[in-house]
Amino acid sequence: MAPLPSLRLLWPSILLAITAILPPALAHSHINYILINGLLYRGFDPTGRSGATPANTIGWSTTADGDEFVPPSNYSTPDIICHRDGAPAKSHAPVKAGDRIHIQWNGWPQSHHGPVLSYLAPCGGSDGCASVDGAQLNWTKIDNSAPALLSETGGPPGNWATDVLIASNNSWLVGIPAGLAPGPYVLRHEIIALHYANKPDGAQNYPQCLNLWVEGETGGGAAVAAGATEVLPGAGATPATKLYRATDPGVSVDIYKTLTTYAIPGPTVVSGAAPVAMAEQKMVSLSRGDGTPVLVKGTQTVAFPSETPGGHRVRR
Numbered sequence: 001m002a003p004l005p006s007l008r009l010l011w012p013s014i015l016l017a018i019t020a021i022l023p024p025a026l027a028h029s030h031i032n033y034i035l036i037n038g039l040l041y042r043g044f045d046p047t048g049r050s051g052a053t054p055a056n057t058i059g060w061s062t063t064a065d066g067d068e069f070v071p072p073s074n075y076s077t078p079d080i081i082c083h084r085d086g087a088p089a090k091s092h093a094p095v096k097a098g099d100r101i102h103i104q105w106n107g108w109p110q111s112h113h114g115p116v117l118s119y120l121a122p123c124g125g126s127d128g129c130a131s132v133d134g135a136q137l138n139w140t141k142i143d144n145s146a147p148a149l150l151s152e153t154g155g156p157p158g159n160w161a162t163d164v165l166i167a168s169n170n171s172w173l174v175g176i177p178a179g180l181a182p183g184p185y186v187l188r189h190e191i192i193a194l195h196y197a198n199k200p201d202g203a204q205n206y207p208q209c210l211n212l213w214v215e216g217e218t219g220g221g222a223a224v225a226a227g228a229t230e231v232l233p234g235a236g237a238t239p240a241t242k243l244y245r246a247t248d249p250g251v252s253v254d255i256y257k258t259l260t261t262y263a264i265p266g267p268t269v270v271s272g273a274a275p276v277a278m279a280e281q282k283m284v285s286l287s288r289g290d291g292t293p294v295l296v297k298g299t300q301t302v303a304f305p306s307e308t309p310g311g312h313r314v315r316r
């Protein structure tokens with residue numbers, strides 16, 4: 001009779017078996033929902049695992065293969081704008097200049113260290129951002145999670161903005177600039193994972209787009225809030241296809257070597273932005289219930305009608 005293999009010898013195959021049955025949710029991620037003053041707005045689920053995304057989602061639909069990433073070789077293609085085949089959500093989450101938005105990711109793998117970035121682009125359409133062409137959007141950076149690499153205590157790969165996000169129940173607070181003019185905007189929120197960035201084309205971008213309606217003082221888009229200035233530089237802002245290059249020092253980087261500095265990819269954060277400090281990035285927001293996403297009609301909004309077809313695809 002053959003002796004039983006020792007547990008020590010079996011252990012690697014047990015580990016492999018465990019890895020094989022782990023739910024794919026542990027790989028990469030997407031935005032589940034956002035909370036604005038405690039009210040919940042659903043994101044787009046590219047995996048379909050949470051069932052069909054509701055028509056009133058504020059998250060742009062994509063044909064991303066589940067929770068996949070966009071590689072540096074796609075930085076100059078439309079894939080980088082709002083992920084692959086990103087198409088605008090019909091509805092918008094109402095928000096006020098000066099609010100903080102709680103962005104809830106569907107988990108984040110600890111190994112995927114890197115920066116967390118947020119951009120805004122205004123939409124000019126009479127339906128807000130509902131039919132905007134992403135290629136026409138000009139993005140202004142409002143948060144780059146500086147310094148992104150917090151410390152290398154204990155050695156590389158160090159402690160990154162993504163570790164802060166994980167410690168905050170996989171969430172990030174995005175400050176909407178107090179001086180932002182009312183109107184429709186797309187929020188482009190993105191994590192760049194650097195765990196393979198020491199290899200060619202190895203960085204992994206996870207861009208996610210959400211429609212916002214920044215309310216004026218009266219709730220409409222016409223009245224500019226007192227003291228509001230044009231925070232976004234308009235034509236001076238950057239199309240998404242010009243944000244990054246594969247050769248950027250913050251994209252092609254070996255995080256397993258001791259780094260003295262980290263150059264956060266993309267343009268600088270606009271003056272007047274209100275990024276939430278690292279120390280305040282904690283899970284402060286719990287859902288109080290569902291928010292009411294809105295359809296934009298010129299300078300007014302109406303609650304998103306529940307029977308409106310959203311036209312969202314779920315890739316299967």
Ligand SMILES: *[C@@H]1O[C@H](CO)[C@@H](O)[C@H](O)[C@H]1NC(C)=O
Nearest residue numbers: 068069070071074079083084
């Ligand atoms: C990246 O570009 C390649 C080549 O065009 C394409 O096949 C692939 O779907 C793109 N990937 C993503 C995630 O956009």
Ligand SMILES: *[C@@H]1O[C@H](CO)[C@@H](O)[C@H](O)[C@H]1NC(C)=O
Nearest residue numbers: 104105106107169283285286
């Ligand atoms: C943490 O995030 C999950 C979603 O990923 C959510 O269901 C849960 O309520 C959050 N926990 C707290 C305490 O907010």
Ligand SMILES: *[C@@H]1O[C@H](CO)[C@@H](O)[C@H](O)[C@H]1NC(C)=O
Nearest residue numbers: 124136137138234235236237
């Ligand atoms: C984006 O910027 C370009 C170049 O400045 C400009 O031509 C275009 O009109 C801008 N797009 C929007 C939607 O404002």
Ligand SMILES: [Cu+2]
Nearest residue numbers: 027028109112
């Ligand atoms: Cu991953």
